[in-house]
Amino acid sequence: MDYAIETQGLRKRFGEKTAVSDLTLTVRQGEVFGFLGPNGAGKTTSIKMLLALVKPSAGTAQVLGAPVGNLEARSRIGFLPEHFRFHDWLTARELLRFHGRLYHIPAARLLSRIEELLVRVDLQDAGDLRLREYSKGMLQRIGLAQALLNQPQLVFLDEPTSGLDPLGRLLVRDIIRDLRREGTAVFLNSHLLGEVEVSCDRVAFVKKGVVVREMALQEKQNTMELELKLGQVAPEILAGLLQFGKNPSIRNGHVRVQVTDENSIPEIACWLVQQGVKIYQLSMVKQSLEALFLEIMGEDERPG
Amino acid sequence: MYGWLTMAHLTLHEARQRKVLFAMLILGLAFLSLFTTGFYFISRNVQTEHGMSPQGRQLVLSNVVMAGFYAVNFLLVMTAVLTPVDTISGEIGSGVIQTLVTKPVRRSEILLGKWLGYWMILVIYLTLMTGGILLAVRVIGKFTPPDLKIGIPLMLLEGTLLLTLSIAGGTRLSTIANGVMVFGLYGLAFIGGWMEQIGTLLGNSTTRYIGIISSLVVPSESLWQLAAYRMQPPLMRDLHLTPFSPVSIPSSNMVVWAAIYTIVVLGVALRQFSQRNL
Numbered sequence: 001m002d003y004a005i006e007t008q009g010l011r012k013r014f015g016e017k018t019a020v021s022d023l024t025l026t027v028r029q030g031e032v033f034g035f036l037g038p039n040g041a042g043k044t045t046s047i048k049m050l051l052a053l054v055k056p057s058a059g060t061a062q063v064l065g066a067p068v069g070n071l072e073a074r075s076r077i078g079f080l081p082e083h084f085r086f087h088d089w090l091t092a093r094e095l096l097r098f099h100g101r102l103y104h105i106p107a108a109r110l111l112s113r114i115e116e117l118l119v120r121v122d123l124q125d126a127g128d129l130r131l132r133e134y135s136k137g138m139l140q141r142i143g144l145a146q147a148l149l150n151q152p153q154l155v156f157l158d159e160p161t162s163g164l165d166p167l168g169r170l171l172v173r174d175i176i177r178d179l180r181r182e183g184t185a186v187f188l189n190s191h192l193l194g195e196v197e198v199s200c201d202r203v204a205f206v207k208k209g210v211v212v213r214e215m216a217l218q219e220k221q222n223t224m225e226l227e228l229k230l231g232q233v234a235p236e237i238l239a240g241l242l243q244f245g246k247n248p249s250i251r252n253g254h255v256r257v258q259v260t261d262e263n264s265i266p267e268i269a270c271w272l273v274q275q276g277v278k279i280y281q282l283s284m285v286k287q288s289l290e291a292l293f294l295e296i297m298g299e300d301e302r303p304g
Numbered sequence: 305m306y307g308w309l310t311m312a313h314l315t316l317h318e319a320r321q322r323k324v325l326f327a328m329l330i331l332g333l334a335f336l337s338l339f340t341t342g343f344y345f346i347s348r349n350v351q352t353e354h355g356m357s358p359q360g361r362q363l364v365l366s367n368v369v370m371a372g373f374y375a376v377n378f379l380l381v382m383t384a385v386l387t388p389v390d391t392i393s394g395e396i397g398s399g400v401i402q403t404l405v406t407k408p409v410r411r412s413e414i415l416l417g418k419w420l421g422y423w424m425i426l427v428i429y430l431t432l433m434t435g436g437i438l439l440a441v442r443v444i445g446k447f448t449p450p451d452l453k454i455g456i457p458l459m460l461l462e463g464t465l466l467l468t469l470s471i472a473g474g475t476r477l478s479t480i481a482n483g484v485m486v487f488g489l490y491g492l493a494f495i496g497g498w499m500e501q502i503g504t505l506l507g508n509s510t511t512r513y514i515g516i517i518s519s520l521v522v523p524s525e526s527l528w529q530l531a532a533y534r535m536q537p538p539l540m541r542d543l544h545l546t547p548f549s550p551v552s553i554p555s556s557n558m559v560v561w562a563a564i565y566t567i568v569v570l571g572v573a574l575r576q577f578s579q580r581n582l
Contacts, residue, residue, distance in 0.1 A: 051406045054581040075408035085399040087314070089321040101310045102407035146403065 002065060004029050004154045004185035005050060010059035011209075012045050019045040021209040023059065027202075029153070030183040032176055034196040034217075037206035038297055043189050044082060046206065047156055050187075051079055064154055075103060078152035082159040082189070084143030088132040092123055092142050095131060096149060103150040110149075117145040122171065136163035144175065154185045161195055173199055197289040205296045213296055217289075225285040226265060228255040231278035240275065244268045256285070307409030311417020312424070315391070319425055324387060328429055335379070336436035339372050340444070347445040359539065365447045366540050369437065370532060370548040376433040377459055377528050381490060383429050384467040388422040389483045392474035392577065401582055411578045419471055419570065426463045430456065455535035458559065462527035465566045466490060469522075472573035475580065489522045497525035504552035505544075512552065519554070523562040526554040 003026045010023035020042040027033040037043050048054040050061060052069030066073035086095060093114060100110040118124040121141040131139065140163050147155055157176075161169045169192075176199045179186050190196050196203060197217065204214040226245065230237075233255055241248040244267060245259035259265070265282070272279055319325050346368055350361045392415070395401040405411055434456055441447045449455070466486060473482035496518020503511030519526040532548040533541055544551050 048582070051402075053402060053405065055579070071408045071410070074406060077406065079403060079406045081399060081402045083399060084403070086403075087318065087400060089318065094317075098310065098314055099403065099407065102307060102404065102409050104408065143403075 002029055003027060003062070004031075005033075005061070005063055005187065007050070007061040008059055010046070010049055010061055011057050012042070012049055012054060013057045018209055020049065023049070023061075023206070023209075023211060025204050025211050025214055027154075027185055027187060029185055030180065031201040032180050032186040032188060032199050034200035034203035035187060035189045035206065036193070036196065036203055036293060041206045042209040043206060044158065047158055047187070047189060051077070051156060075150060076153040078147035078150060078155040080140075080143045080147040080155070080157050080160055082162065084139060084146075086131050086139070086143070089130060091128050091130055092118065092134075092145075093127045095142065096145060099146050100149050105150060113149060113151075117148060120148075120175065121145045137165060137168045140164055141168065141171070144172065148175075148179075151182075152184060154187065155179060156187045156189075158189045159191065160188070161190065161192055169195065193289045193293055203289075205293065207297055224259055224262075225287050226257050226259050226268065227281075227283050227285045228257075228268075228272075228279065229253070229281035230255055230272070231280070233277070237272070237275060237277060240271070241268065244271070258287075307407075307413035308417035308420065310409075311414050312420040313417075315418050315421025316424060319387070319421070325425070325428075328383070328425075329432070332429070332432050332436070335375070335433065336440065339375075339437060340440040343368055343372075343440055344444050362447070362537055363540060365441065365445050366449060366537055367546055367548075369441050369447070369449055370536060370546065372437045373434070373455075373459075373532065373535065374548065376430070376437065377462070377531075379433065380426070380430055380459060380463045381466055381524070384426055384463040385470045385483065385486045385490070387425060388418065388467060388471050389474065389486070390479045391418050391422070392471060393477060393479045393482055394474075396474075396582060397478070405582060412574045415471065415475070415574055415577045419468065419573075422467055422471070423464060426467055427460065430460055430463065434459070449535045450537060451534040455531040458527045458531035458534070461559070461562055461566070462524045462531070465522075465524055465527070465562055465569075468566050468569045468573070472569050472576070475573050475576040490524055492518055493522035493525040496521075497529055500552050501529075501550055515552070519558065520561065523558055523565055526558045527562055530554040530559065 005025070005027035007023050007025055010020060011018070012020040023042070023046050035043055035046070045054060049056045050063055050068060061068045063070070064073040064076055087098075090098065096114045096117065097110065100114065105113065115124070118127045121144055123138060123141055123145070126134070126138060131142065134142065140160070144157075144160060147157070160172050164172065173195065176186055176188070180201075188196065188200060200217055202214065202216045204211050206212065233250065238248045238250070238255070241255070241257045244264045245257040248255065248257040250256075257268070265284070269279060269282060347365060350356045350364045356364070392401075395404070404414055438448070438452070441449075469489065470482065470486045473485050477485060496515045498515070499511050500515020500519065503509065503513075503515055529550040530553065533550055533553055536549060540546070541549055543549065
């Protein structure tokens with residue numbers, strides 16, 4: 001299978017500090033891939049390595065079938081950095097024309113592409129304003145247009161909704177949806193887990209510079225969590241729940257267990273009654289990405 | 305369009321948009337107006353009131369022209385160092401560079417394009433200023449300094465060398481540190497050049513060698529001294545009566561060294577910029 005991104009043991013050290021210790025992941029062609037992790041986990045350094053902004057200390061990476069930094073592959077990549085910065089003395093049209101020239105897009109095609117993108121990011125009326133006159137949200141949108149100029153096969157979006165109001169976020173979500181429909185792979189780094197949950201096909205969780213889990217969001221949707229308020233819960237009861245589901249645990253005085261089949265619910269209730277355990281409450285909880293994130297990162301990653 | 309041409313075009317566009325070219329034009333015209341006015345009255349003075357000999361008149365006019373060129377040379381040095389001092393380090397610091405170097409363009413093209421853009425600004429500035437001075441002295445004083453075809457390119461080489469140092473420093477240092485470094489090196493060359501002249505005049509070989517070594521470290525001042533030497537009438541050169549008539553005349557080897565120096569510094573800048581983390 002051809003991957004948009006394929007990395008193996010990518011590592012980056014800055015002096016004594018290891019920013020990324022093992023980045024091993026794959027992103028498929030045409031999928032929207034969420035890259036999640038707490039601050040300082042090495043997400044931005046990872047993106048920079050994939051874009052040849054930072055030279056890896058070890059490991060290998062292929063982007064669009066070519067080694068990282070390959071010029072031909074770069075002509076098929078778009079990038080919106082976190083906190084997009086620009087030459088603010090340019091107008092939006094001039095900025096897009098300049099970046100289009102760097103992509104070697106023929107002049108006639110570039111002009112029509114610029115107009116198309118200005119409409120797409122809802123800036124057609126502000127195209128001749130200098131960027132220093134733009135609001136933060138407008139700048140983020142023109143940055144997005146810049147990343148899409150070359151109709152890329154792979155787009156890196158680093159916090160694309162940063163600084164956007166709810167309507168702006170909706171616009172970004174629509175653009176990501178359109179990109180997926182057009183077969184463009186999107187590598188999305190976002191702190192807004194709700195956005196990721198809505199937009200992404202698969203996600204990777206990175207913790208202390210290591211990809212600790214890579215999963216399809218469909219997989220998460222198939223996993224339900226049963227929450228039980230019980231009387232006395234002996235350790236053998238928790239262990240016994242393993243026959244019905246995964247990861248039984250006690251959180252906030254409630255017992256939780258992950259199940260994949262609704263039929264497990266009456267079986268669990270029946271078994272608990274047989275064990276003499278009193279059931280006060282029983283409910284199904286759909287696991288949010290946020291809950292999954294906290295579970296994977298663990299309590300030690302929570303500030304405060 | 306090639307990446308480096310796009311970058312050169314953007315650099316010129318930036319200079320225009322940020323009023324750099326405008327400021328250069330207005331202040332350049334102010335400088336030329338002042339010079340022309342002063343030259344007009346001095347020229348009238350040496351023609352009529354004192355009844356000077358043609359040689360004496362030539363000495364005075366040549367001195368005034370050299371004073372003008374000296375000021376232009378100083379302004380050229382400032383322009384060469386200050387206009388590009390922020391171009392790489394500033395864009396690295398702000399993050400602007402990230403969207404540029406991820407395009408299908410080599411980093412070397414980005415740096416070379418910027419270098420070319422600033423070099424063109426330098427050429428425009430030098431042409432405007434020296435052209436203005438030469439036009440004024442030709443029209444008013446019917447005087448043309450000798451060896452302009454050698455002197456002005458030497459001044460351009462001096463500016464090119466400092467411009468290249470300024471861009472190269474930006475690939476490694478912050479804007480302020482870069483500015484301090486390039487002006488510090490220029491100061492070293494400047495005082496070294498004077499040490500060489502004074503040492504030669506007094507026959508003190510140690511001082512002279514210190515000056516020569518400093519000229520090898522940064523050959524900018526030697527280029528100006530050679531340019532000044534060539535653009536004066538032979539009588540002025542040989543009398544060594546003014547600060548523009550060096551006693552120790554830089555050799556043509558120093559020009560070759562300055563050209564090699566500039567190419568090597570540019571090569572180091574390209575290597576630094578291509579390899580550094582952004």
